[in-house]
Amino acid sequence: MHQETLRIPAFTAYEEKGTLVWYGEIKQTGPLVFALEGKSSDLFIEKVPATGIREVGFEGFTKTVRCFVGGQGTISVTPGYWRFALKAPGKAEALLLSGPASKDAHFNLKERKNAASVHLSYALEKTTRAEWFYNEITVRTTPLYSYYMACGFARGYFGIQVNSPTERRIIFSIWDSGNEGVDRSKVADEDQVKLLAKGEGVVASGFGNEGTGGHSHLVYPWKQDTTYKFLVHAEPVHVGNGQQTIYSGYFWFPEKRTWGLIARFRAPKDGNYLSGLYSFNENFGGDNGQLLRLAEFGPSWIRTSEDKWQELAAASFSCDATGRAKDRLDFAAGVAKSGRWYLSNGGFVKNGIAYKDPLPPRKQHGKPPETLPA
Known part of the structure; x- marks a missing residue:
């Protein structure tokens, strides 16, 4: 069965200390085929920690990073958010993903890169x-x-x-x-x-x-x-x-x-x-x-x-x-x-809550203020 290539434009990526970075959610286990559209460069691929991203250049990535010279190849992935970092920003026009693990992958394809309010x-x-x-x-x-x-x-x-x-x-x-x-x-x-x-x-x-x-x-x-x-x-x-x-x-x-x-x-x-x-x-x-x-x-x-x-x-x-x-x-x-x-x-952390869902009851309620402004 033919698997369509997912194209993630460069304008959706973040610039992090001289690096162009795409983030997206992989939903399948298996091989993920990747390539760069435009001029090739080295691509670093790593999984986002479950605790999310709290600062640019999160050092936890360096323990699991894999570098692919030329920006193309295949990597075995598991479900979760992944980071694709290009060491030469502006030289690639898009990140291209295909293969079995690209099925249902989710990336923000809009220019607006703000986290949802x-x-x-x-x-x-x-x-x-x-x-x-x-x-x-x-x-x-x-x-x-x-x-x-x-x-x-x-x-x-x-x-x-x-x-x-x-x-x-x-x-x-x-x-x-x-x-x-x-x-x-x-x-x-x-x-x-x-x-x-x-x-x-x-x-x-x-x-x-x-x-x-x-x-x-x-x-x-x-x-x-x-x-x-x-x-x-x-x-x-x-x-x-x-x-x-x-x-x-x-x-x-x-x-x-x-x-x-x-x-x-x-x-x-x-x-x-x-x-x-x-x-x-x-x-x-x-x-x-x-x-x-x-x-x-x-x-x-x-x-x-x-x-x-x-x-x-x-x-x-x-x-x-x-x-x-x-x-x-x-x-x-x-x-x-x-x-x-x-x-x-933001941070690529989620717990499945959806629009209009009720929140669970709070376990600790506290008290109102004892004094009000004069």
Whole structure:
């Protein structure tokens, strides 16, 4: 039976320290025939560790690497993710795979190389009037271009970001009204979010290109494996002839042992409490979408307008279009050893969870905050 050749274009590969690298999932055991389209070069082939890829040039590869001079040959493979590294980037136009083990092999063939964004969607009755949303997050890996978002809701989001090798941020943003996706200058003034207050050192501005709205961030040296606390407050208000909502984002500064305001915005055409609650991992730059992003979330609580705390004890999994279209399948979610829910994306690690699947119950729930901001 003739087996078609799978062509993986060079534009789908990552550049890692002068090396062009393709990653893909092999689903069969047996011989895999490979070749390079274009100028030949040496090809290094190795299996991705089950723990995933946490840094470029992962040294675990050097123990299992096989080098094929001229970039063509046959290798015996087993199911899992594999790495194909070309030592002369830009000289080959594509990686070609055939043979019995190429059957059903999965590679991302799109130019977008970001890991799929992944979310926890918290279950909440539509009639619940959530005035406060409290969540904790512990980040386990910190590659560049990572945004770990603790408190997401229908009108905005609040979390921490890795922006450069030396800069990390706390980010709190609220969307404008209307449907403008790119240019905030096109949004009428009555549809724009208004900044009411911001904390010391906080930078506030508008944003676009992902919808438009009010943005705030604080440069802050948050650390991997340290748990951080986030709190959002919603206050519906009547302004003029319309309903609006004042949204405030607070961060617990562990070194000060106090809540600090990041920013307070007034959102037009609203008048609602918090709804559509969620958390996520996002890889907002595609240069290193092969790296693992892993974070743990919770305990997660709301406090209603009747001053009653309620734990968010159920959640479901979701992902962006890259995951839903099955361009990338390397994502996972579940209960971590800590008893909290975790999300991971990238790194070529997966556990079979699918879009809209419910998460298993958390084993350890914790408590809501003992004090709220004044």
